[in-house]
Amino acid sequence: MSIIRFFRRRRWDDERARELDAHLAIETDDNMARGMTPDAAVHAARRKLGNATLVREEIYRMNTFAFADELWQNLKYGLRGLRLNPGFALVAIVSLALGIGANTAIFQLIDAVRLRTLPVANPHDIVLVHLKDSDGARGSFQGWYPSLTNPLWERVRAAAPSSIQPLAWAAASFDVSPSGRSRITEGGLWVSGTYFSVLGVHPAAGRLFTTADDVRGCAPAAVVSFAFWQRELGGDPAAVGRTMAINGRPVEILGVTEPGFPGLEVGRSFDVALPVCAAGVFNAGILDSGTTWWLTVMGRLAPGTSVETTTAQFAALSPGIFEQIPANYPPESVAAYRAFALVAEPAGHGVSQLRQQYADALWILLAIAGIVLLIAAANLANLMLARASARRREIAVRLAIGASRGRVVRQLLAESALLAALGASLGAAVAGTLGQALIAFLRTDRSAVVLQLDLNWRAFGFTTFTATVCAMLFGLAPAVRSTRIVAGEALKAGSRGATADRQRFLLRRALVVCQLALSLALVVCAFQFVATFRALASLDAGFRQDGIVEATVDFRSLSLPPDRRTNLRVEVLDRIRAIPGVRSASSAVILPVSGASTANAVWLDGAARDRQHVSNFNMVSDGYFATLGVPVLAGRDFDPRLDVPASPKVAVVNETFARRFLKPGHPLGQGFWIERTASTPQTRYDVIGLVKDTKYRQLRGDLPPIAYLSSLQLGGAAEGTQVLVRSDLPPAEVQRSIEARLLADYPDIVLSFRVLGTRIRESLRREQLMATLSGGFGVLAALLATIGLYGVLSYTVARRRHEIGIRMALGAERRDIVSMVVREAGALVGVGIAAGMVLAFAMSSAARTLLFGVEPGDPVSLALAAACFGLVAALASALPAVAASRLQPTVALREE
């Protein structure tokens, strides 16, 4: 075919039309010459030629790229159809945009925390190196991720197999003052000298660290992120080489990393990085500590090396690395230390606390949003079916004049495709807004969540896929259905086309039952997530949550010798207690329900050591129980005059501790031992008080055994303290008073505040997210199902006007008609509920780990959901039932 023909295909078609007309004219002439009447002659000529339009079409198709041409035609046809029915188009596009938008937003979030690889060169070569089994590791563990001590890191660095270039890092919070006023950034990072070079990160200004910057005894120097440079330093090239105070020390800024490198932790973005060697300047002894596990070791595999090879090499090297036991390592754990082995694990996606916390929840939300979209698509399918029956005549005419069924199906599908495409484009825009809202929801005042939600090929593919599936779902079945008609039947006036209709009707009912089942399952899930959130939010944690401000005092910048730190902590506490409006205050090493914990083995004095008996601990000052409102059941609180360092060590225990570890009867005066730890020898404590049980590390789970030790008696070298302050004043006012009071005396300390109740509520973010979103989706699903049911019932009533008219003429009461419609609704809802229950059980079993206080298949949730759907059935059948009963039999029967 020549391209010229393509552009002249219209003119050609006109030619053919004229030619065929001429043919008919000649044939007619001939026929008349043979003696036919003019009419008969024309008909005979037409019969002989066949379908002239099809002949023209066949020739036309030879002149064109049939596929593109037909597609264009179909789209034009679809657009015309939508313009004729703007209401339908609007409903369809808006519901698709919302549905596809919600799905895309959740998918993008999953993509960002789970699927996307690190923004570094060849991310698949990045591995995480960690202990194969860290159960025997003892000491203080910092950070969320598997970690090693600095002496171990130095050995790994020295002994690493040639197949891997290792690096180490640790997240930190720094007190930085880029522009005078100091503030705490959570975006601090300790990095090894190899960090940037191994990852292949380039400087945007200045230079980045090299191994020469990371040697013992180094002077601190900083590398800042591009974002920090822009935000805090005004993007000034002269900032490189300048000094900035970090934790009260002047530190030179060496350089700025290139934009788009946030670090190795997904969901966080680093501000300031210091070399690992500088940690010793701020935290004396940490570089030599064999019991402080704080550095996350990762590395880049040499090209062509497999993770297995590297793991095998580390296995061979491990005995050498773990040969030297750190000083004061607990003797009973030495064997475990010697047996440690390092393994490499792929880490091309980085590490992420956010991922650990939210990945499951997000997949479940995606499933829920997907189901809502399915329900919406089913509604659209029902609308399309209704439109198709309105267009029966049009379709019949098209089939009668020679269009093939496939052609008509494609034409009808084009309309769905157009709707889906418009819905998806609008959905992509909606997804942007929704995604930002979701990220804002995950953000708490302490942990900024920094995620880039860009429309990459995965997200684009997902949106396209979703839109295509939708178009198929709501377009294909109605299109195939509505073309399965016998043209002649459909064209006869008043014809009901009984068989084809019944089939179509069955399809509509099946769709509605599916909708009901799916939305019931969603509603059950929503009830369970809401119940989970309520159970956790209203849980009695055993301590007061309102009116308590947590003040964190950081006096690292004062560089006090260890022996003066306890005194300062006491002074700080006394000053806070003296502030008017403060009812009580107390320090605590572990803040309740903050995720922090310590645990050690304990045993009764005089009994054999039992390593299975492990208790939680907290080091608190006097006034802790009064501040948190924890009832003291027997004995007394700590007393700064009685419990001094020289006197016998004392402890207050909770009920579970007494029940589990002490002799039955009176707990006071009993003695118990705590095993030797990295920082303290094995010590005996006398029980001086018994308090009620409280939650410890988190709200979920049982009430654990807790032993409270006196921080005034035991001291400690920490350069800071956390004070719980109870007051009737508003938190902001309390914060201002404390700030004014403490900064007047110690201008260099750094303060930060949180409100205990707020912090605990924020710890329920995930549960709140699940409850809010699943609740919203559940309501939406129920609403969509109601609309679907209503649609089908009104359609039934409309189709059965004739039958109802006859029934009424034969003496049926209005009651009977109403009950007929309601029975039909009841049947649909009944089947839907039964199927939905099974589905709900399966779904909530899959989400079991996210639930609290409710079991999958919880009868209350099921009963509530079933009741909801009873209401749905009543609502959806009310109008059609009333409409049916108001029918005038004479009118209905005359219509035929």
Added chain:
Amino acid sequence: MPKRGNAPIQGELLQGTLDLLILKTLALGAAHGHTIAYAIERQSEDVLQVEHGSLYPALHRLEDRGWIASFWGTSENNRRARYYRLTPAGRKQLTEQTNRWDAIVQAINRILKPA
């Protein structure tokens, strides 16, 4: 795909045959579609019925290949009609196709009626 009402002529061989018959008819002189159809029927003594519907796509195909050319003229009974005539390329094609047809017929006959 558009379907034809009832297709008595089907298959590739027969379609090619229609082309050959059209070329042969036009070798005798220019003619319009209607004439071509009836000429074939008359020549074959009504054995071969040309479906008029498939005649025009065949004509278009042959013209597309440059074997025939068309022009508007006036028919015997004074109607405007589109006339077709054989081009030199079409004449060559006719010879080639006739030879091939003969070869095929001889081959088939050798099988059906062995000497």
